[in-house]
Amino acid sequence: MTALVPRQSAEVSTHRHDPRDDWPDEARKLRVQLVELYGDRDPLPTVAGAWCARQRSRHTRTAYARNFLRWEAYARSGGIHPLDAKLPLADAYANHLALRPGRKQGSLLSPSAVAQALAAAGSFYTYAVRVEAIPADPFASVDRPRIDADYSPTEGMLPAETEKLIATARDWAPRSYALVALLYLLGPRIDEVLALNADQLGYDRGHHTLPLRLKGGKRKRVPLPPLAYDALITYLGDRREGPLFQTETGARWTQPQVWTHLRVLAKHAGIPQAATMKPHMLRHAFITDSLDAKVPLQDVQDAAGHSDSRTTQRYNRRRRQLDNHPAYTLAAGLAERLQPEGDQRG
Incomplete structure (x- = not known):
C-alpha cells in the first residue's frame, strides 16, 4: 500500500508528480468515483484505480470498472x-447476480454476464492481495456458473438480410455506410x-x-477492400484528423x-430482429459468411483475432444447430399427414 498511496509529509513538494496522473482515463475515472464515496484518504480508490490501470485494453478496463x-x-x-x-458476502453476491434482471424486462443476467x-471482482481481489491491501481473496472459492461454449445470445442474420442492412445504410448517410461496411467486411469488435x-x-x-487494437491489447494492421475503402473515403472526404467516426459536433x-x-x-431495412440489433451481429455475419464462402478456417480465425480455432468454429456450430434442427423434418412430415384429403396444395 505504501507504494501506491503518496505519503503525506511536509517535506514532499506540492509540485511532485503524482503517478496516478499517468493512469488511463478509465482508471482515473474509477478512482474519482470511489473518492466521492470513500474520500481521498481511504486506500480503496487508489487500489481499485491501480488495478484497473493494469488491464491491457480500454475495453477490458471499461468492463472491469463497470463490474467493480x-x-x-x-x-x-x-x-x-x-x-x-469475506467469503459469505462474495457468495451472497454471486446469488444476487444469478437472480438479477438483465437488460430485457423479465429476463435474468446470462451465465456469461454473471461469470x-x-x-x-476476483481479479480486483487477486491484485489487492498482491499489493498487501488485504490478507485474502474473498472470491477465490466462489462457484462460477458453467458456460456453454456453443451458446451465444447473439442472433444471426441471413446473407440477404445483411445485404438489406448494408443497402439501407448506403442510402441513409455516408457515415452509416462506412461503419456498416467496415463492421461486416472486416469483422472487428465495435470498440x-x-x-x-x-x-x-x-x-x-x-x-x-487500418490498425486495429484487438482484445488483450494486441495490435494488427488489416486491409480495406475497395468497397469498404471507397465508403470510408466518401464519408471522410479530405478530413484526416479527429476520430475516424465522429458526431456532427466532432x-x-x-x-x-x-x-x-x-x-x-x-x-x-425490415430486419426481423431490429429491436435487438447490435454491432456484434455483423461480426457474427462476417465469420459465418466467410466460412460459408469456403474461406479457410485458419484465415477466418486470424481475421477474427481468435486465439483458438474452436472459438471460430463455434459460430458455425451455433448456426447449424438451427439450420439442421430435427424440428424442421418432423414438422414437414406432420404437416403432410395433417393435410386434408383431396387438398392438392403444391
Missing part, C-alpha cells in the same frame, strides 16, 4: 467496506473501430489499411449511439 462498481454498490448496501469483504462480473482516428489510414504493399461516436443507430437502420 456493481460489486462495490452491493457491498456498500450491506454496510460492508469492499476491502473488509464476467465475478471474474472482475476497435470507434477507437480509430482519421489519420490512421495507411497504405502497405498495395493495400489500404466528438467521437460512442457505442450506445452506434447501437441506437444500427437499430434504426435495421428497422428501416
